[in-house]
Amino acid sequence: MQKSFLSSLFLALLLLCTPSHAGGKHDFSFKVSRGDAFYKFFFSTGLSGDLLTKLMSSDKRAQRLNNIYPGDKFRIILNDDHSLKEIVFSPLNDNPLNIYYDGSTFSYEKKKDARAGSEITYTVIKIQKSLNYDAKKVGVDAEVIKMMVDHFSWEIDFSRDLRKGDRFVLSWNGDDTPEAMIYIGDRKTIALFSHKDSQGRKKYYTSNGLTINDTFAFAPVKYSRISSGFSKRRWHPKLKTYRPHRGTDFAAPTGTPVYAPAKGLVKYVATLSGYGNVIYLKHGSELVTVYAHLSKFAKGLKAGNRVKKGELIGYVGSTGMSTGPHLHYEIRINGVHKDAEKIKLEKRSDVPNNKMSSFQKKAKRILFELNIK
Numbered sequence: 001m002q003k004s005f006l007s008s009l010f011l012a013l014l015l016l017c018t019p020s021h022a023g024g025k026h027d028f029s030f031k032v033s034r035g036d037a038f039y040k041f042f043f044s045t046g047l048s049g050d051l052l053t054k055l056m057s058s059d060k061r062a063q064r065l066n067n068i069y070p071g072d073k074f075r076i077i078l079n080d081d082h083s084l085k086e087i088v089f090s091p092l093n094d095n096p097l098n099i100y101y102d103g104s105t106f107s108y109e110k111k112k113d114a115r116a117g118s119e120i121t122y123t124v125i126k127i128q129k130s131l132n133y134d135a136k137k138v139g140v141d142a143e144v145i146k147m148m149v150d151h152f153s154w155e156i157d158f159s160r161d162l163r164k165g166d167r168f169v170l171s172w173n174g175d176d177t178p179e180a181m182i183y184i185g186d187r188k189t190i191a192l193f194s195h196k197d198s199q200g201r202k203k204y205y206t207s208n209g210l211t212i213n214d215t216f217a218f219a220p221v222k223y224s225r226i227s228s229g230f231s232k233r234r235w236h237p238k239l240k241t242y243r244p245h246r247g248t249d250f251a252a253p254t255g256t257p258v259y260a261p262a263k264g265l266v267k268y269v270a271t272l273s274g275y276g277n278v279i280y281l282k283h284g285s286e287l288v289t290v291y292a293h294l295s296k297f298a299k300g301l302k303a304g305n306r307v308k309k310g311e312l313i314g315y316v317g318s319t320g321m322s323t324g325p326h327l328h329y330e331i332r333i334n335g336v337h338k339d340a341e342k343i344k345l346e347k348r349s350d351v352p353n354n355k356m357s358s359f360q361k362k363a364k365r366i367l368f369e370l371n372i373k
């Protein structure tokens with residue numbers, strides 16, 4: 001009785017181990033080496049060029065398969081009839097991407113890494129040329145790159161401060177956007193961690209729970225009044241013509257201090273014929289403020305400096321094309337002039353008090369696991 005049970009078990013095992021299809025293999029694993037291309041793996045499984053074309057045009061996420069790097073892994077799984085069933089792409093520095101094929105359409109799923117919880121996954125971008133170039137090279141999406149620039153531009157001047165060898169580290173926990181974004185330069189480290197509000201909206205905060213942007217003061221001068229607002233058509237007494245006034249004028253005596261209304265980077269300090277002595281400050285990636293007709297600049301102020309909110313940058317005057325002492329102040333977003341009296345700029349915000357300890361715990365864990373002090 002027992003003997004016949006064992007022999008039928010043996011027979012069953014034998015049957016299980018025998019390939020069901022004469023062609024044999026249905027599960028292919030590949031590890032990417034230097035110079036490899038995805039299409040080579042794809043074709044080596046016997047799948048067609050037509051299917052590859054269909055796959056590549058199915059979703060922009062498929063483009064990720066064209067940017068593979070040594071150490072990345074693939075599994076291509078076929079059905080019994082040798083049609084495509086599934087592709088599992090496991091990049092070295094990112095969560096796996098599963099692509100399923102049902103015979104007519106492709107569907108995509110980015111998996112949380114199996115290691116999540118005990119160990120986080122991360123992408124390291126080492127700067128060789130530029131953030132844009134080097135991030136694309138390791139497969140970071142254009143939207144994520146833009147987000148990085150938007151945030152870090154509040155503290156880093158990408159055209160001046162970034163050095164070869166600087167690193168950006170992104171940590172992931174299964175979302176399309178990172179859990180944390182960290183810049184590690186020679187002179188400083190800037191770490192931003194995500195937090196979702198009750199509506200599920202994600203924002204990034206420094207480890208003390210504040211967003212990296214700054215809240216703007218309404219005026220860059222104290223105790224003054226607006227003598228001329230933003231308008232499309234204004235009589236210009238010197239030019240004797242109507243011209244748009246694309247800024248706000250604050251009346252104030254010569255020598256009145258002018259302060260940065262928010263933290264920023266000094267982009268330009270110059271003397272121009274119209275603006276006279278003028279300063280351009282950049283705040284984040286899109287916002288520029290302009291201060292014109294100054295009598296003089298703050299001592300030592302030059303392009304490349306970083307200024308804090310409330311820091312002295314210059315003094316009211318009447319240089320350039322000006323009818324009397326005043327500060328001409330402009331706000332530009334992506335080069336478009338905005339009315340300082342009307343525009344609502346994003347304020348600095350913070351992680352709510354009741355979420356702060358879990359937020360800071362998460363930040364500490366990420367820094368610890370990435371071995372960043």
Ligand SMILES: [Zn+2]
Binds near residue numbers: 249327
């Ligand atoms: Zn003006």
